[in-house]
Amino acid sequence: MIKIYKKYGYPILLVINALLLYVYLFKAKVIPLGWDTQFHLNRIEELYRSIQTGHVFSSTGTYTFSSIGLAINRFYPYLFLYLFAILRFIFNPIIAYNLGCFILTFASLFISYFSVRSLIKSNKTAFLFSIIYNNSGYLLLQISMRGDIAEYIALILLPLIFVGYKKLFTSSYQWLWLPLGMILVCYTHILSVVLFTFFLLCLFVLEYTKITLLVIKRLLISIGITAVFCLPLLVTMLRARSRTSVIIPIVPDVLINEALSPSNLLLNSLNNASPNNLLDVNLGLVVTIVSVFGILVFKSKNQNLINLECLGIFFVVLSTNIFPWFVFQNTPMNVIQFSWRFLGLATLCFSLVFAKLCSTKTNWIISMVWLITCMISFTYMHQYIYNSQSVQKIDNISLYRKIATNAVYTDYMPSGALNGMNKSKVFRSRLNIHKHVANVNGKNIQLSEKNIVPKYNSIQYRFNGLKKGKVNKIILPVLNYGENHSVSGIKVKPSANGETVITFVPKRSTQVIDIYVK
Structure with missing residues (x-):
């Protein structure tokens, strides 16, 4: 002994x-929930859901951090x-x-x-x-x-x-x-x-x-x-x-x-x-x-x-x-x-x-x-x-899923995202992008969760009431680091405040749009 x-x-x-x-x-x-616990829970959940879809590396903030394409795991x-x-x-x-x-x-x-x-x-x-x-x-x-x-x-x-x-x-x-x-x-x-x-x-x-x-x-x-x-x-x-x-x-x-x-x-x-x-x-x-x-x-x-x-x-x-x-x-x-x-x-x-x-x-x-x-x-x-x-x-699991996906951070956003704002005061504030507010042909519309489908390195949006057969311009609530793109002839470019601008001519008033983020 x-x-x-x-x-x-x-x-x-x-x-x-x-x-x-x-x-x-x-x-x-x-x-x-400590000071940074939610931050790391969102990073863990992003990686977990990426692996769940068959990928080894983490997605670019499409599943978590309010699903706005925040590239936290690219910098952290x-x-x-x-x-x-x-x-x-x-x-x-x-x-x-x-x-x-x-x-x-x-x-x-x-x-x-x-x-x-x-x-x-x-x-x-x-x-x-x-x-x-x-x-x-x-x-x-x-x-x-x-x-x-x-x-x-x-x-x-x-x-x-x-x-x-x-x-x-x-x-x-x-x-x-x-x-x-x-x-x-x-x-x-x-x-x-x-x-x-x-x-x-x-x-x-x-x-x-x-x-x-x-x-x-x-x-x-x-x-x-x-x-x-x-x-x-x-x-x-x-x-x-x-x-x-x-x-x-x-x-x-x-x-x-x-x-x-x-x-x-x-x-x-x-x-x-x-x-x-x-x-x-x-x-x-x-x-x-x-x-x-x-x-x-x-x-x-x-x-x-x-x-x-x-x-x-x-x-x-x-x-x-x-x-x-x-x-x-x-x-x-x-x-x-x-x-x-x-x-x-x-x-x-x-x-x-x-x-x-x-x-x-x-x-x-x-x-x-x-x-x-x-x-x-x-x-x-x-x-x-x-x-x-x-x-x-x-x-409880329900609260976890909410907390582990809806973190609000401005760190590592494109620098234009906070133009005209006091960065030290708004760095944990819910901005329009976190609220999923899209600008559709000049009108702000808050998208519901059912109209947003996060995927690996992409987000799918569903829009109603589009101008059929005419050029539509939408500013999407997803960050653009310069390489976002789409398919089906949809033109994509970054806005002045780092969001994603798309222009396209829909054949119907309702359309599903996939934005691929990098």
Whole structure:
């Protein structure tokens, strides 16, 4: 029994940890709608329905996002959404989504564990890192109130990338984990590639004395491998943007106003608060405690740990309005949108430092750390599921189908779609196109659902009351990125605001029109 515990004790505790995080979610049989949950549910449903019709790749926003041809999945990678789409074929959509998130958390706990174990060669250190990192406020936020599974997956891969980077300086071939991790992140969340690259650059600067020709060679090979494997994705995105300019993701305010107040960050972290708004994002109680404990590292002579603790503090500062973000408002730095994204990097740094410092403690103490950490995160998830009155919950299939198909977004629309509008005020507003308002020969008509049939990369419309034998002009409520087309002599072109204009001469007053979107 003792031998079994020594060999499998930590993995068993990690499994229990994952189950505790999701037990109430499975019991409640709901999907709480976080800030970005609907966005990702629509992406999953688009992929699911595409596969259902016999296609491998996702359709161009014809089934979901209000069926207006919004090319979200052209600009936003969806590799890991196949997990959710496949589960959707096996289970009802509510169970499928929650089970998919559980599998990701389960995988994250073990990726963290085995990644750090390969670097430190210590089961205790790897276990401590895994439970601290995966029960942190910032990672739990991604699967709760924020509902951003893309960034969550990127954070799952961050330990793998970090270990791959550290292996650049050794004789091990595990440095190949670096390009592997970056490729997977690239196919998950492009913005995280930018953040993680910045993190690695900071590490590279701090460890410049260790740089050799071999390290540089491996780094260049890593960059080359990543570039080659990510090229198809980049070509798809660039090709889509070359046809017409698009609206980049909109942030309601300037960078400095989206940065966290240091006092709010501290209080919300100590309270282990589930954020109600974007300015309540925090580290969580567990990571706040270990970050303070990590200060002890400055008494040691371990420069690697000192560097990590300093970087953790630096990233926390970057997340707040102490840093002069207003200076970078009109620079490429504004692509990060929210400076609190740096808390994910800080979480990794603090977790690694704490895990290493406590690796010499007894199994009893480590078990207590696990128990307390699990209790805190267990309570966090319970409060989020049952006590968040402001959070809408999907509790039946009918509501799921509605929520998972009618999301309203203006991100990645053709740039003309919001001409004359305040982008920051209307970026989540239902415009006429979302309401399926068509302009038929100069008259606005709201199309009913029975007159719109979404298909793979096409939408079928049915019109009545057309001018038989004469030229008819219709502005359809479907976005046009420059390559929409039809058949039967119907001429198609984009309108000034990015919608689709068709002209044709019908033989009857009623006609069915197929628009193929790209």
